Amino acid sequence: MITLIIFLAVLLITAMAVISIYNKLVMLKNRMQEAWSGIDVYLKKRHDLVPNLVATVKGYATHEQQTLEEITRFRTQAMQAQDQGTRIASETGLGQALGRLMAVSESYPDLKANINFLELQKQLAAIEEELSLSRRYYNGTVRENNIRIESFPSNLIAGMFGFLKGTFFEIDKTQTAVPNVSF
Numbered sequence: 001m002i003t004l005i006i007f008l009a010v011l012l013i014t015a016m017a018v019i020s021i022y023n024k025l026v027m028l029k030n031r032m033q034e035a036w037s038g039i040d041v042y043l044k045k046r047h048d049l050v051p052n053l054v055a056t057v058k059g060y061a062t063h064e065q066q067t068l069e070e071i072t073r074f075r076t077q078a079m080q081a082q083d084q085g086t087r088i089a090s091e092t093g094l095g096q097a098l099g100r101l102m103a104v105s106e107s108y109p110d111l112k113a114n115i116n117f118l119e120l121q122k123q124l125a126a127i128e129e130e131l132s133l134s135r136r137y138y139n140g141t142v143r144e145n146n147i148r149i150e151s152f153p154s155n156l157i158a159g160m161f162g163f164l165k166g167t168f169f170e171i172d173k174t175q176t177a178v179p180n181v182s183f
Helices: 002-060 062-080 084-107 109-113 115-150 154-161
Strands: none
Touching (some): 002 084, 002 109, 002 115, 002 154, 109 115
């Protein structure tokens, strides 16, 4: 009888531990998804701003067609990306191309004086700042999720129930800073 009680107690404790670990994994997955949705809001704002920015620059910087085409290509790729890894790579490329566009605009004094361009530039700077903060939060949730998924004994539960590691939203190693969009 005591053996049965001990067996049931161990079984109950094990079940409670599995449930607790499972619930923690679900919570971390949901936090990671919520953090990505925050990033997604700022990425959409940036996508909405890009056509106006390209149209404004196009009138002044006719020699920068390649940069403008690159921005448009990255924006399209990012909006059509089916998986998170591809989307992150496209968004990183878009950020870099926008940074180059802002640097190129230094060569066009009329463009720098254009009120529309200045307003778009200010909006882009604000969006990039918010995106940076959102990316930092998202990467923190990915880190916590990945640690839990790789740690024992939660790695056993994660494997049984198909929990996956998250993908960090990192800046490309060739990009050393957030695009400077202020003059």
